[in-house]
Amino acid sequence: MANLGPTDSSIHTFTTDRKRWKNLKEFARDNHKQPTPAEAQLWQALRxxxxGPRFRRQHAIADYIVDFVCLPAWLVVEVDGEIHQKPEAVEYDGGRTHALQECGFLVVLYPNEAVLQRLPEVLADIERHVKLLMG
Structure with missing residues:
Protein backbone atom coordinates (compact mmCIF):
# COMPACT_ATOMS: atom_id res chain seq x y z
CA MET A 1 0.00 0.00 0.00
CA ALA A 2 1.37 3.43 -0.87
CA ASN A 3 2.51 5.79 1.83
CA LEU A 4 -0.20 8.41 1.97
CA GLY A 5 1.71 10.41 4.54
CA PRO A 6 0.35 12.86 7.09
CA THR A 7 -0.09 15.63 4.54
CA ASP A 8 -2.46 13.71 2.27
CA SER A 9 -5.90 15.33 2.29
CA SER A 10 -7.64 11.99 1.68
CA ILE A 11 -7.08 10.89 5.29
CA HIS A 12 -10.68 11.55 6.23
CA THR A 13 -11.78 8.74 3.96
CA PHE A 14 -8.72 6.51 4.37
CA THR A 15 -9.65 2.99 5.25
CA THR A 16 -9.22 -0.13 3.17
CA ASP A 17 -10.47 -1.17 -0.22
CA ARG A 18 -13.78 -2.97 -0.72
CA LYS A 19 -12.21 -6.38 -1.34
CA ARG A 20 -10.21 -6.23 1.88
CA TRP A 21 -13.18 -4.85 3.82
CA LYS A 22 -15.27 -7.83 2.72
CA ASN A 23 -12.75 -10.10 4.46
CA LEU A 24 -12.26 -7.88 7.53
CA LYS A 25 -15.74 -6.59 8.37
CA GLU A 26 -16.95 -9.60 10.38
CA PHE A 27 -13.80 -9.56 12.51
CA ALA A 28 -14.16 -5.81 13.05
CA ARG A 29 -17.82 -6.13 14.03
CA ASP A 30 -17.08 -8.94 16.50
CA ASN A 31 -14.30 -6.90 18.11
CA HIS A 32 -16.54 -3.84 18.20
CA LYS A 33 -19.32 -5.76 19.97
CA GLN A 34 -17.05 -7.60 22.41
CA PRO A 35 -14.13 -5.38 23.43
CA THR A 36 -11.70 -6.47 26.10
CA PRO A 37 -12.13 -4.69 29.46
CA ALA A 38 -9.08 -2.55 28.68
CA GLU A 39 -10.39 -1.59 25.23
CA ALA A 40 -13.81 -0.73 26.69
CA GLN A 41 -12.25 1.46 29.38
CA LEU A 42 -9.98 3.26 26.93
CA TRP A 43 -12.86 3.81 24.49
CA GLN A 44 -14.93 5.50 27.20
CA ALA A 45 -12.06 7.95 27.66
CA LEU A 46 -11.44 8.54 23.93
CA ARG A 47 -14.97 8.69 22.53
CA GLY A 52 -9.70 16.89 20.89
CA PRO A 53 -9.77 15.13 17.54
CA ARG A 54 -12.04 12.19 16.83
CA PHE A 55 -10.92 8.62 17.48
CA ARG A 56 -12.43 5.60 15.76
CA ARG A 57 -12.38 2.06 17.14
CA GLN A 58 -11.97 -1.23 15.31
CA HIS A 59 -11.12 0.62 12.11
CA ALA A 60 -9.82 -1.06 8.94
CA ILE A 61 -6.52 0.20 7.58
CA ALA A 62 -4.90 -1.74 4.74
CA ASP A 63 -5.13 -5.44 5.73
CA TYR A 64 -5.63 -4.79 9.44
CA ILE A 65 -8.25 -3.85 11.99
CA VAL A 66 -6.71 -1.46 14.51
CA ASP A 67 -8.06 -1.01 18.03
CA PHE A 68 -8.19 2.80 17.82
CA VAL A 69 -7.13 5.38 15.27
CA CYS A 70 -7.06 9.16 15.25
CA LEU A 71 -7.10 9.82 11.51
CA PRO A 72 -6.30 13.56 11.65
CA ALA A 73 -3.15 12.81 13.68
CA TRP A 74 -2.20 9.63 11.79
CA LEU A 75 -2.05 7.84 15.15
CA VAL A 76 -2.93 4.19 15.76
CA VAL A 77 -3.41 3.02 19.36
CA GLU A 78 -3.24 -0.70 20.10
CA VAL A 79 -4.15 -2.31 23.43
CA ASP A 80 -2.47 -5.68 23.78
CA GLY A 81 -3.03 -8.55 26.20
CA GLU A 82 -0.94 -11.57 27.10
CA ILE A 83 -1.71 -13.36 23.83
CA HIS A 84 0.44 -10.78 22.05
CA GLN A 85 3.52 -12.11 23.88
CA LYS A 86 3.41 -15.43 22.02
CA PRO A 87 6.10 -15.71 19.30
CA GLU A 88 3.61 -15.94 16.42
CA ALA A 89 1.69 -12.93 17.74
CA VAL A 90 4.90 -10.92 18.16
CA GLU A 91 5.80 -11.66 14.55
CA TYR A 92 2.30 -10.76 13.30
CA ASP A 93 2.20 -7.56 15.37
CA GLY A 94 5.61 -6.54 14.02
CA GLY A 95 4.40 -6.99 10.46
CA ARG A 96 1.21 -5.06 11.20
CA THR A 97 3.15 -2.21 12.79
CA HIS A 98 5.53 -2.05 9.85
CA ALA A 99 2.66 -2.03 7.33
CA LEU A 100 0.84 0.74 9.21
CA GLN A 101 4.04 2.77 9.44
CA GLU A 102 4.50 2.34 5.69
CA CYS A 103 1.05 3.91 5.28
CA GLY A 104 2.25 6.89 7.34
CA PHE A 105 0.81 6.07 10.78
CA LEU A 106 2.54 6.22 14.14
CA VAL A 107 1.62 3.10 16.11
CA VAL A 108 1.67 3.17 19.91
CA LEU A 109 1.10 0.06 22.01
CA TYR A 110 -0.17 -0.19 25.57
CA PRO A 111 -0.52 -3.39 27.59
CA ASN A 112 -3.96 -4.16 29.00
CA GLU A 113 -2.59 -3.72 32.52
CA ALA A 114 -1.41 -0.17 31.80
CA VAL A 115 -4.84 0.85 30.55
CA LEU A 116 -6.67 -0.79 33.45
CA GLN A 117 -4.32 0.36 36.22
CA ARG A 118 -2.87 3.65 34.95
CA LEU A 119 -5.46 5.08 32.57
CA PRO A 120 -4.65 8.77 33.30
CA GLU A 121 -1.00 8.15 32.34
CA VAL A 122 -2.00 6.33 29.15
CA LEU A 123 -4.37 9.15 28.19
CA ALA A 124 -1.69 11.76 28.85
CA ASP A 125 0.69 9.84 26.60
CA ILE A 126 -1.89 9.53 23.83
CA GLU A 127 -2.70 13.23 24.12
CA ARG A 128 1.02 14.06 23.90
CA HIS A 129 1.31 12.02 20.70
CA VAL A 130 -1.76 13.70 19.20
CA LYS A 131 -0.39 17.18 19.94
CA LEU A 132 3.03 16.34 18.52
CA LEU A 133 1.59 14.83 15.36
CA MET A 134 -0.95 17.58 14.74
CA GLY A 135 1.48 20.38 15.50
Whole structure:
Protein backbone atom coordinates (compact mmCIF):
# COMPACT_ATOMS: atom_id res chain seq x y z
CA MET A 1 0.00 0.00 0.00
CA ALA A 2 1.37 3.43 -0.87
CA ASN A 3 2.51 5.79 1.83
CA LEU A 4 -0.20 8.41 1.97
CA GLY A 5 1.71 10.41 4.54
CA PRO A 6 0.35 12.86 7.09
CA THR A 7 -0.09 15.63 4.54
CA ASP A 8 -2.46 13.71 2.27
CA SER A 9 -5.90 15.33 2.29
CA SER A 10 -7.64 11.99 1.68
CA ILE A 11 -7.08 10.89 5.29
CA HIS A 12 -10.68 11.55 6.23
CA THR A 13 -11.78 8.74 3.96
CA PHE A 14 -8.72 6.51 4.37
CA THR A 15 -9.65 2.99 5.25
CA THR A 16 -9.22 -0.13 3.17
CA ASP A 17 -10.47 -1.17 -0.22
CA ARG A 18 -13.78 -2.97 -0.72
CA LYS A 19 -12.21 -6.38 -1.34
CA ARG A 20 -10.21 -6.23 1.88
CA TRP A 21 -13.18 -4.85 3.82
CA LYS A 22 -15.27 -7.83 2.72
CA ASN A 23 -12.75 -10.10 4.46
CA LEU A 24 -12.26 -7.88 7.53
CA LYS A 25 -15.74 -6.59 8.37
CA GLU A 26 -16.95 -9.60 10.38
CA PHE A 27 -13.80 -9.56 12.51
CA ALA A 28 -14.16 -5.81 13.05
CA ARG A 29 -17.82 -6.13 14.03
CA ASP A 30 -17.08 -8.94 16.50
CA ASN A 31 -14.30 -6.90 18.11
CA HIS A 32 -16.54 -3.84 18.20
CA LYS A 33 -19.32 -5.76 19.97
CA GLN A 34 -17.05 -7.60 22.41
CA PRO A 35 -14.13 -5.38 23.43
CA THR A 36 -11.70 -6.47 26.10
CA PRO A 37 -12.13 -4.69 29.46
CA ALA A 38 -9.08 -2.55 28.68
CA GLU A 39 -10.39 -1.59 25.23
CA ALA A 40 -13.81 -0.73 26.69
CA GLN A 41 -12.25 1.46 29.38
CA LEU A 42 -9.98 3.26 26.93
CA TRP A 43 -12.86 3.81 24.49
CA GLN A 44 -14.93 5.50 27.20
CA ALA A 45 -12.06 7.95 27.66
CA LEU A 46 -11.44 8.54 23.93
CA ARG A 47 -14.97 8.69 22.53
CA UNK A 48 -16.74 11.95 21.88
CA UNK A 49 -13.60 13.94 21.03
CA UNK A 50 -12.56 14.06 24.70
CA UNK A 51 -8.89 14.48 23.71
CA GLY A 52 -9.70 16.89 20.89
CA PRO A 53 -9.77 15.13 17.54
CA ARG A 54 -12.04 12.19 16.83
CA PHE A 55 -10.92 8.62 17.48
CA ARG A 56 -12.43 5.60 15.76
CA ARG A 57 -12.38 2.06 17.14
CA GLN A 58 -11.97 -1.23 15.31
CA HIS A 59 -11.12 0.62 12.11
CA ALA A 60 -9.82 -1.06 8.94
CA ILE A 61 -6.52 0.20 7.58
CA ALA A 62 -4.90 -1.74 4.74
CA ASP A 63 -5.13 -5.44 5.73
CA TYR A 64 -5.63 -4.79 9.44
CA ILE A 65 -8.25 -3.85 11.99
CA VAL A 66 -6.71 -1.46 14.51
CA ASP A 67 -8.06 -1.01 18.03
CA PHE A 68 -8.19 2.80 17.82
CA VAL A 69 -7.13 5.38 15.27
CA CYS A 70 -7.06 9.16 15.25
CA LEU A 71 -7.10 9.82 11.51
CA PRO A 72 -6.30 13.56 11.65
CA ALA A 73 -3.15 12.81 13.68
CA TRP A 74 -2.20 9.63 11.79
CA LEU A 75 -2.05 7.84 15.15
CA VAL A 76 -2.93 4.19 15.76
CA VAL A 77 -3.41 3.02 19.36
CA GLU A 78 -3.24 -0.70 20.10
CA VAL A 79 -4.15 -2.31 23.43
CA ASP A 80 -2.47 -5.68 23.78
CA GLY A 81 -3.03 -8.55 26.20
CA GLU A 82 -0.94 -11.57 27.10
CA ILE A 83 -1.71 -13.36 23.83
CA HIS A 84 0.44 -10.78 22.05
CA GLN A 85 3.52 -12.11 23.88
CA LYS A 86 3.41 -15.43 22.02
CA PRO A 87 6.10 -15.71 19.30
CA GLU A 88 3.61 -15.94 16.42
CA ALA A 89 1.69 -12.93 17.74
CA VAL A 90 4.90 -10.92 18.16
CA GLU A 91 5.80 -11.66 14.55
CA TYR A 92 2.30 -10.76 13.30
CA ASP A 93 2.20 -7.56 15.37
CA GLY A 94 5.61 -6.54 14.02
CA GLY A 95 4.40 -6.99 10.46
CA ARG A 96 1.21 -5.06 11.20
CA THR A 97 3.15 -2.21 12.79
CA HIS A 98 5.53 -2.05 9.85
CA ALA A 99 2.66 -2.03 7.33
CA LEU A 100 0.84 0.74 9.21
CA GLN A 101 4.04 2.77 9.44
CA GLU A 102 4.50 2.34 5.69
CA CYS A 103 1.05 3.91 5.28
CA GLY A 104 2.25 6.89 7.34
CA PHE A 105 0.81 6.07 10.78
CA LEU A 106 2.54 6.22 14.14
CA VAL A 107 1.62 3.10 16.11
CA VAL A 108 1.67 3.17 19.91
CA LEU A 109 1.10 0.06 22.01
CA TYR A 110 -0.17 -0.19 25.57
CA PRO A 111 -0.52 -3.39 27.59
CA ASN A 112 -3.96 -4.16 29.00
CA GLU A 113 -2.59 -3.72 32.52
CA ALA A 114 -1.41 -0.17 31.80
CA VAL A 115 -4.84 0.85 30.55
CA LEU A 116 -6.67 -0.79 33.45
CA GLN A 117 -4.32 0.36 36.22
CA ARG A 118 -2.87 3.65 34.95
CA LEU A 119 -5.46 5.08 32.57
CA PRO A 120 -4.65 8.77 33.30
CA GLU A 121 -1.00 8.15 32.34
CA VAL A 122 -2.00 6.33 29.15
CA LEU A 123 -4.37 9.15 28.19
CA ALA A 124 -1.69 11.76 28.85
CA ASP A 125 0.69 9.84 26.60
CA ILE A 126 -1.89 9.53 23.83
CA GLU A 127 -2.70 13.23 24.12
CA ARG A 128 1.02 14.06 23.90
CA HIS A 129 1.31 12.02 20.70
CA VAL A 130 -1.76 13.70 19.20
CA LYS A 131 -0.39 17.18 19.94
CA LEU A 132 3.03 16.34 18.52
CA LEU A 133 1.59 14.83 15.36
CA MET A 134 -0.95 17.58 14.74
CA GLY A 135 1.48 20.38 15.50
Missing amino acids: GNQL
